[in-house]
Amino acid sequence: MSLAVVLQVQFIACSGNEDSNAPEDEFNVNFRLPTSIEVAKGGEYTFAVHEGGGEIAPLTSDSFLLESEAGITYICPIVSTSSDGFTIRMADECETGYYYASIKRDTRKKNLGQLYISIVEDIGIEPDAGTTVYGIVSSDEGPVANVVVSDGIEVTRTNEQGIYQLRSEKKWGYVFISIPSGYEVSSSGVLPLLHCRLKGSASTVERADFSLKKVNQDSFKVFMLGDMHLADRTSDISQFNDFTADLRSYMAAHSSERMYAITLGDMTWDLYWYSNAFSFPQYLDIANKQLIGLQMFHTMGNHDNDFKARNDFDAATQYVNNIAPTYYSFNIGKIHFVVLDDIDCSSYDGTESRNYRKSVSTEQLNWLRKDLSYVDKNTPIIVTMHAQLFKPASTAGKFEYDHDAVNSEALLSILEGYTVHFVTGHTHRMFNVTPQDEITNGRNIYEHNSGAICASWWWSGHLTPGVHIGEEGTPGGYGIWTISGTKIEYSYKATGWPEEYQFRSYDLNNVSFSTNDIPNCPASVKHSFLKYAAAYPPSNKNEVLINIWNWNRNWTLTVVDENKKKLDWKQVNAYDPLHIAALTIPRFNVSTITSAPNFITASYPHFFKVTADDADVDLTITVEDEFGNVWTENMERPKAFSIETYRKK
Secondary structure (H helix, E strand, C coil), X not given: CCCCCECCECCEEECCCCCCCCCECCCCCECCCCCEEEECECEEEEEECCHHHCCECCCCXXXXXXXXXXXXXXXXXXXXXXXXXXXXXXXXXXXXXXXXXXXXXXXXXXXXXXXXEEECCCCCCCCCCCCCEEEEEEECCEECCCCEEECCCCEEECCCCCEEEECCCCCCCEEEEEECCCEXXXXXXCEXXXXXXXXXXXXXXXXXXXXXXXXXXCEEEEEEECCCCCCCCCCHHHHHHHHHHHHHXXXXXXXXXXXXEXXXXXXXXXXXXXXXXXXXXXXXXXXXXXXXXXXXXXXXXXXXXCCCCCCHXXXXXXXXXXXXXXXXXXXXXXXXXXXXXXXXXXXXXXXXXXXXXXXXXXXXXXXXXXXXXXXXXXXXXXXXXXXCCEEECCCCCCEEECCCHHHHHHXXXXXXXXXXXXXXXXXXXXXXXXXXXXXXXXXXXXEEECCCCCCCCCHHHHHXXXXXXXXXXXXXXXXXXXXXXXXXXXXXXXXXXXXXXXXXXXXXXXXXXXXXXXXXXXXXXXHHHHHHHHHCCCCCCCEEEEECCCCCCCCEEEEEECCCCEECCEEEEECCHHHHHHHHHHHHCCCCCCCCCCCCCCCEEEEEEEECCCCCCCEEEEXXXXXXXXXXXXXXXXXXXXXXXXXXX
């Protein structure tokens, strides 16, 4: 190990009060204190002194003092000095942390500044020339080889001794590991400790070690947690408690299985960082208390960026300081996971305009190419990012790009040859793209745009308790991915409902809306409600509308009436009637509004329409997914339409 970087040093501990009244005076000592040093327990450390630059080393009769943040002062004898530097000896009691350094000469003391001291074990290497970050990855069984390590720009992996070296310019100020298959890292609350913050300047050589724990990951579950938008408003905290209670209940019922979670961004809401003093620390406090024992990998959303920033890097600072790197990878079992940041805030101007682009930066694409160079093509890849890659087209069942097309093609080109599942959030709605959809251009690509935990930004449950649904009727909830080897199955769990709750039906003979539903709405705004009235006028056409929120083209729908007649169905874009009744009408029915409110019902394509022979004929609706799960409703008609019909009990 290089003596210039990691030297064995020893301290003598004394009372922090001994020199508290010592006079500070100038004397003939001048050198640059490094921002951080790495030392092993017991031994010596040599500080460099450059006489040509006017620097002057202390005398051997001086004392080098280190005061911890707890106020304990360690007296460090200066054991040797020369024109090139001086060496101090430290005590075994010294622990990793920040210290204030000073030189003491007789009764005088000269403050030098603060440095970070990392107590490390000697791993017996001297870093190569140009290396700025290095370390060892180990478990209880010893060093772990072939672990991929990155600073977000450069990518390498550990050798047979578990040692890595990076020529890092430390742009992001951290280094992270791609947790290898069959291992876990320890946690700080819900956060897995997969990255290490760097302390030194770009030219400072520093060490960052990682510890792993060996586990069995032959099979496991991953919870996909879409937009939470916690901001201490619209009763979001109490509604979030309903979600965590539901998730804990599910986990208890599957306690023999290994479980993880990945958020899909927008855990917080940047506007309310300032107006409500609710940001990442408050979010983590809730998550750490309510989801104890669950490791949650995080994806960054647009509302997890600081809108007061003026560039992409600064916008991410609070997220990076509190949560995780903005992009990284890890492995669980036989699956490689990649987390990307597809919110480009380069055009932020410090205002609430939040002028972002849905795009994966060239920097990330370059990193991803390097990361995947260590991943076999037979390994399935799950990529999480906040904003959707695709979006439903105007024709029901069709899709188009929702990212920049050139950027998206570059991303898909890097992933060429892999089976890839994109899991995204952002829309607060649901859609699924499969390799059979034309937009994938023959690639083995899926996108699962997951429903939001907060549904309609917590508004529906706030205005109409017991009806917690998104703009297109998807219940607030979370994805459950069950993985065994390379076999992947996925489902969606509605908060507060049994797992069998996978669709909702409406007897349209009993569904209608008009401006009479919003008597308090100003006349100047009522026209914005007319699209809902036009979609659902009084009718006796015997049509039935079915909302299957997690539908993809590999699912099947069968509708049979009580006379065993099979009814043909048609996929349509539609407004969810329950969302209109539970959220849109209360939002419009306010005398003080001056324009159409936010978060109102949106038209979406996961709806299916059938026509029955008459108003009284009952239907059996059967939905089956690609994994053989079957859900059935015996629909007795006429079926009443009211909030009470559909309210969560």
